[in-house]
Amino acid sequence: MPVLQFKGKTAIECYHHTISHHTLEFDAKLSVLGKGEKPALDGNLIIEGDNLIALKALLPTHAGRIKCIYIDPPYNTGNEGWVYNDNLTQPQFKEWIGRAVGKEGEDATRHDKWCCMMYPRLQLLKELLRDDGAIFISIDDNEVHNLRMMMDEIFGPENRLGVLIWKSRNFPDTRPKTGVSVDHEYILAYRKSSDGRLLGKRRSETKYSNPDKDTRGDWTSCSLLGKATKEQRPNLHYDFVNPKTKEVYRCPPATGWICSKTTMDQKIAEERIFWPRKAGGRPREKVFLKELESGVLGFPSVIDGVFTSDGTEEIRQIFGDQIGTVLPFPKPSLLIRDLVAQVAVGDDFVLDSFAGSGTTAHAVLRLNEEDGGNRRFILVQIPYEMKEQEKNKFNICQKITAERVRRVIQGFTYTSPKGKKEKVTGLGGSFAYVCVGKPLFGEYRDWGKQLPGYDDLAKYIFYTETSRDFDRKAMNEKTGKIGEHHGTSYYLLYTPDGQEDRRLDMEWLKGLDKMEKNRSLVVYCEKIWVHRDDLAKFEQKTKRTVRPMIVPFNLK
Incomplete structure (x- = not known):
């Protein structure tokens, strides 16, 4: 299998083993807990701190326990201003630390930095996953090729569930630089082992009915047309007759029928053919609901109907118009809800180590409210993503991530575009706010x-x-x-x-x-x-x- 090579890979491959274990310290003032409830690592968590250190700190209590992971890492567009901060000792890493990653053509090592940032985090995320768990990662064209190769290397290509296409843009870009409106993003889906799978989507039964009072119950009609010419499949090219009306149905020369004449005769004898009422129509097959092998369809590889603009509107309702400049392009909670629902049930853990505006917690709480589940979320968010935020002491984890989840739990009001006050009922729930503390045994040297x-x-x-x-x-x-x-x-x-x-x-x-x-x-x-x-x-x-x-x- 081809493997991805990048500057710094040799040093980074085992880096996750060398990270010191740190304490996780509860902050009661920033937690949202029920009456008499005490903070616990077994409940909903919002963790403030570097996600690499936080993931390592979670291993003793959560390794092999996370059922679903969703992350939305930096896309490395060159416009995000993300900073490489993993504290490796090699000279090349010392040059990178604390500097914002530049744009294509301006920063020759920008893709190396991104890969070095992601690789150890993906390794720790794999350790945290249950054997039957799955991970979803949002990404775009800038790094999808590198991410897929890293995921194949760490999780194995046999555990790739699929590369999903999310149609993120509702309307085409009217001013694209290249003349191409990029209307989609990717979501890479992997499982930890062969035990993992997606649950799929329930088959819609609305098209099934029983207008002719068939004793076999509800049915729908399906085409009998095949997909092969006479030269390709001569046994699928024949004429057949309606035994009641004696009308002959000629074979369509371009496609033939879907089955052989023997099988077609059997379908006719079993009254599984829906004959057209008007001349010129084609017969169709009756497919009965009770005979379907499964009521579940595969999860679609193309996700449509929920857009980035929906996520922006959610944030606007919760925080107002000004917050979008801090965390632009938030994912809509409905998108993540549908992904989580494919894996997590009951009281399963759902982890997001690039929590941002807290959309994953919103999605989990929303899903629990809809189906009565008790899924638990763990969010990890660094306090400052850019130097400007640190300079202004604007703590994202406290002021956006945790605050959004608090409002979603307790309810909030917002002003509609028409100026009307709207009230949103809280979804209920709780969370413990946790800060990454000191190394468990301090920074020891020459003990x-x-x-x-x-x-x-x-x-x-x-x-x-x-x-x-x-x-x-x-x-x-x-x-x-x-x-x-x-x-x-x-x-x-x-x-x-x-x-x-x-x-x-x-x-x-x-x-x-x-x-x-x-x-x-x-x-x-x-x-x-x-x-x-x-x-x-x-x-x-x-x-x-x-x-x-x-x-x-x-x-x-």
Whole structure:
């Protein structure tokens, strides 16, 4: 399979393993909670902070639990002013940090920067997805080719559910620079594994009726015309007769019929042909509703009927006219609602790590109100997307993301274009506002004897992974096993004196395979010396899953 190469890829491929775990700290004042409700990581969350750090912070509690992910990352048009801020140590990244990404022709590495920003985030999002989960990503022509290759590499081309076309523009652009009105965007849909799928859309039954009182129930008529010439399919070219009227129906020479004469005779005998009442008409087949194999159709690859202008109107109603300049072109909640409904049901988690104006939470609350579900949302939004916002202390997460969700929950009023006050009833619900805090063990350097003890670190890891109390008696420092829970074994490869790096490599994995009964492994270690491809082969051969994790601080 061809793979995408870009400047910085070698450094970025394993970067998500090196990010320190951070705390997630609740802010009661910014939360919207019901009476007596306490903030909890198991409920609706709005997280303020860098989404790369926030996603890593969610792993201990949410890895493998997210059913549906929708993200709307920067399209890299050159007009967005997004800034590369991932703190890698290599010189090339130091040159990028804190600078807005430029336009095509002005910034030679703009696509490299975008790929370096997306790659580790996609890797973490995959870890958070359930095995039967799916991810949707909005994008346009600027990066769709790069995104598809990255997704194929990380998720696998066999897990590509489809590339959806969203007709985002209601009316053609009257002043396109190239003469082409770009009326669409893309939504890439991938699943984590073969367990994932889209639910599809219910087949409309409105066209089914029973005007002739057929005992087999409601039916609709379908064409009997084929698609092949006589030279291509001679057995589909024949004439047949209405047994009651004796009228002969000649074969259409360009198409033939849809089935052979034997099958057609059987349909006639079973009275499955709807004969035309007027001369010159063509017979049609009666298709009965109760005989359909499924009442579900595939989700369409072209999405029409909901537009960017609908999202803009939603924001205008909630905030007024001025807010559109801060977050232009918001997605309409109906679009995301329809995507979420294809995957998430019941109390499933829905995650959006580029939350923007909070449309995904709006869509989840709307869907819950419509079908009685209890889906939970997790939004992640950086406080400042551009330097100007930081300079003016305009915190997007607080003033737009959370505020929109609060108004949608509690209800709001707006002024219609005709000047009339309109009241929108709240959808109900709640959320805990969370801030990404400090690294769990601080920014350690040259700790020496002050490094945490093995059992202290083991206790932290086991608790954050399982939310269960730690049993020191079950710990074996020699093998590295610190406990197990629900069929998963947890390992910690670590020396508290800092003199020896305990690493995860293929030799250790092969030795472990002989004595470990559980099929799911989580391994915290000081260094990862296993290539992704080798790990995948090991998992396939042993029928195991291995999640490697770097211990959450720098040991040297």
